[in-house]
Amino acid sequence: MSESGWLSQDLSPDDTLKALYEFTDAVYHARTADEIYASALDAITLTLRCERASILLFDGDGIMQFVAWRGLSDRYRERLAGHTPWTPADEDPPPIFVPDIRETNEPDWIKDEISSEGIVSLGFVPLTLEGRVIGKFMTYYAQRQDFESRSISLAVTIARQLGFSIGRARAEASREAALLEVQRSEARFRQMTEEAPVMIWMSNPQGHCEQLNRLARDFWGVAEDGLDQFDWAGTIHPEDSASVLAQMGQAIAGAHPVNVRGRYRNREGDWRLLQTEARPRYSADGSFLGMIGVNVDITEQETISRQRELMLAELNHRVKNTLAVVQAIAQQTFKADRDLATVATFLGRLRVLARAHDILSGVRWESTPLQDLVRDVLAGVPSSRGTIMIDGPAFLLPPKQALAVALALHELQTNALKYGALSVEGGTVSLAWKPDAEGRLEILWQERGGPPVAQPARRGFGTLMLEQGLVTELNGAAKLDFQPGGLVCRIEAACEGTRL
Amino acid sequence: MSRLANRRILVVEDEFLIAAALCDMLEDASATVVGPATNVRDAMILLQEQEVDAAILDVNLNGAWSDPIAEELRMRRIPFIFTTGYGADERTTRFEARVVAKPYTWEEIDDQLALALLDRCQS
Numbered sequence: 001m002s003e004s005g006w007l008s009q010d011l012s013p014d015d016t017l018k019a020l021y022e023f024t025d026a027v028y029h030a031r032t033a034d035e036i037y038a039s040a041l042d043a044i045t046l047t048l049r050c051e052r053a054s055i056l057l058f059d060g061d062g063i064m065q066f067v068a069w070r071g072l073s074d075r076y077r078e079r080l081a082g083h084t085p086w087t088p089a090d091e092d093p094p095p096i097f098v099p100d101i102r103e104t105n106e107p108d109w110i111k112d113e114i115s116s117e118g119i120v121s122l123g124f125v126p127l128t129l130e131g132r133v134i135g136k137f138m139t140y141y142a143q144r145q146d147f148e149s150r151s152i153s154l155a156v157t158i159a160r161q162l163g164f165s166i167g168r169a170r171a172e173a174s175r176e177a178a179l180l181e182v183q184r185s186e187a188r189f190r191q192m193t194e195e196a197p198v199m200i201w202m203s204n205p206q207g208h209c210e211q212l213n214r215l216a217r218d219f220w221g222v223a224e225d226g227l228d229q230f231d232w233a234g235t236i237h238p239e240d241s242a243s244v245l246a247q248m249g250q251a252i253a254g255a256h257p258v259n260v261r262g263r264y265r266n267r268e269g270d271w272r273l274l275q276t277e278a279r280p281r282y283s284a285d286g287s288f289l290g291m292i293g294v295n296v297d298i299t300e301q302e303t304i305s306r307q308r309e310l311m312l313a314e315l316n317h318r319v320k321n322t323l324a325v326v327q328a329i330a331q332q333t334f335k336a337d338r339d340l341a342t343v344a345t346f347l348g349r350l351r352v353l354a355r356a357h358d359i360l361s362g363v364r365w366e367s368t369p370l371q372d373l374v375r376d377v378l379a380g381v382p383s384s385r386g387t388i389m390i391d392g393p394a395f396l397l398p399p400k401q402a403l404a405v406a407l408a409l410h411e412l413q414t415n416a417l418k419y420g421a422l423s424v425e426g427g428t429v430s431l432a433w434k435p436d437a438e439g440r441l442e443i444l445w446q447e448r449g450g451p452p453v454a455q456p457a458r459r460g461f462g463t464l465m466l467e468q469g470l471v472t473e474l475n476g477a478a479k480l481d482f483q484p485g486g487l488v489c490r491i492e493a494a495c496e497g498t499r500l
Numbered sequence: 501m502s503r504l505a506n507r508r509i510l511v512v513e514d515e516f517l518i519a520a521a522l523c524d525m526l527e528d529a530s531a532t533v534v535g536p537a538t539n540v541r542d543a544m545i546l547l548q549e550q551e552v553d554a555a556i557l558d559v560n561l562n563g564a565w566s567d568p569i570a571e572e573l574r575m576r577r578i579p580f581i582f583t584t585g586y587g588a589d590e591r592t593t594r595f596e597a598r599v600v601a602k603p604y605t606w607e608e609i610d611d612q613l614a615l616a617l618l619d620r621c622q623s
Contacts, residue, residue: 313586317560320585321515324603328521335524347605354603 011047016154019047023158027165036169037068040137040162045070047154048123050139055162056081057127057135058088064135071140076117083110085124090133095155096124097147121145125155127163129170134163199274199295202281205288207233207252216295221267237263237271248278248291255280255288261298273299316361323354348414349407352377356406360399367396370405370433370441377409378431386416386427386450392443395435401493404473405443411462412445412489421450421486440476441493447486455482466491502529503614510555511536512543512569513583514562518602522556525606538562543569547576554617555580556609559591570595579616581609 011019019042026039037055044053052071056064064084066077086093098104099121101114114122123139137159193200199216203209209232212222222230236244240262251258257279263271278293327350334343355376359368371394378388397405409431413422421427427449435441447453463480466489470478474493481488509531513519519536526533534550537543539561546552547569555573557566559582566582573580574595582592585602592599598612598619 317585320602321518324585325515325517327603328515328517331521331524332517350603351605354601358601 016047019043033169036165041068041070043158048139048151050141052140054138062088079113086126086133088133091131092128093126098122099146100144118142125159127159129163129167202292203290205290219266235265272297273302319357320354352406352410356403365399367398368402370395370397373402373406377406378413385425386422388429388431390431392433401474404470408466408470411465415462416447421447424450443491445489450486453482453484453487505530507553508532508534508551510534510552513558514538540568547572552578554613557582559584581612581616
């Protein structure tokens, strides 16, 4: 064996060509990066006549790392990893061949490491992808080598093929990763719509059903592949059909959102009330694709709310009937004293209680508009003489306070009709209310133009209701001021009412 | 002289005390009470047997609607008013009848009944 070693025993041109073909064929069929590296190392060692070789690639941090090798010690790879003449930014650099490491200006520790691995001569062949260095392959020789142009071009040829194959493998890997991500994402979204606890559907621009999630398919008993024959419109209750189809048709024609309810026959043949909320859907280029909607089965809710309404109506009926019976008892009890003012007063109070009750049941025992309450109470006993002027903003009173206010207003009105401003021609009452910033409500009843006023000697029910009843019920204060010019009543309530 | 003097008024009311009070008020107004009937059957018999100028009809008679009586009254063009604890609804609207909400005062009954009689005269 001569001093210049392996290269003098070059492969014949035919064998070289054969090795390159085999390499090309192998990387073409390679399925993993390791298979590519293995066939590259075969081609390198065979055609470049070296026993040792390695492939290194920049890692994510830009450090050159061994990815495949032949005949190198662990220690050598550990020490020399990261050692490179190039950076990832370098464009298409030429290969470097070192005939004898001892003749270079490399640091001594590198020379020592290389020598102790038994290496004298090295070839650095850059691997590039789209013109940029991604790594290198190395050839190692135990003897000095004078690299000839033939073996240099051979090395560059192998490097190009290897770089290209690595690029292709990387592109393939990232395409697979992207596809996998799309599949995962698709599965997530599919699961979300499929398993959602509401019915979800999509229609085409003609209103035909294109997609139903599991709950919707289960509702109608439609198979996943049976949507073509599914006619949702045919399952609508005959009484609801015209209205539902008209509303849905308008929404589709105008591509606008729609909210409809109707009864549909489910797979068991039962009628279920569905609340549907649908919106138009569009393609990426903005053209109308149909509707997307959700259906919620509100049959039970509807039944419950109807029962509640019936119960409320029945309760109201019974309470009013009871009040009517109380009234009848009073009439019978005071039969002989029918014309007594006290009986009339009592019946009047009973009537106001009933009216307030009526208003409250009209708003389902929720908050009552103060202005409605005032109008109803005062209209009950119209005055033929004086007039009442009413002024105040919309304000909602809780039920308990509404009852108290109704009874108090009735007392004030009755008193005014008997002794006050409403008992004479030209007398006026001003009734005004306003909520302040803290949510307190102030009601002011002011009489003018009535007969001269004197402090009453006796405190009757009216005064009691006003001065004490209101304090308790309204958590506020009421002050009756018998001014000579007319009665002034100021009611303050720490209301939880709502200003509209 | 009361507006209802000498008028024959049919009273249909299932609540005894309310019926009694109503009859008293009618008699005080010099009207003649026919009844009171507490159910549909009795009311229909009274309508067969006696002459009636007007009627006061409770909407709900122990859970049964007083519709058949209202129907009969309408057919015979006898004016009537409804009394009810329910408030005006689909039923009272259907008969285009005046409605007095329970509990009522005599003035309300008197006014509405007089108006009902007047409606009939004009129609």
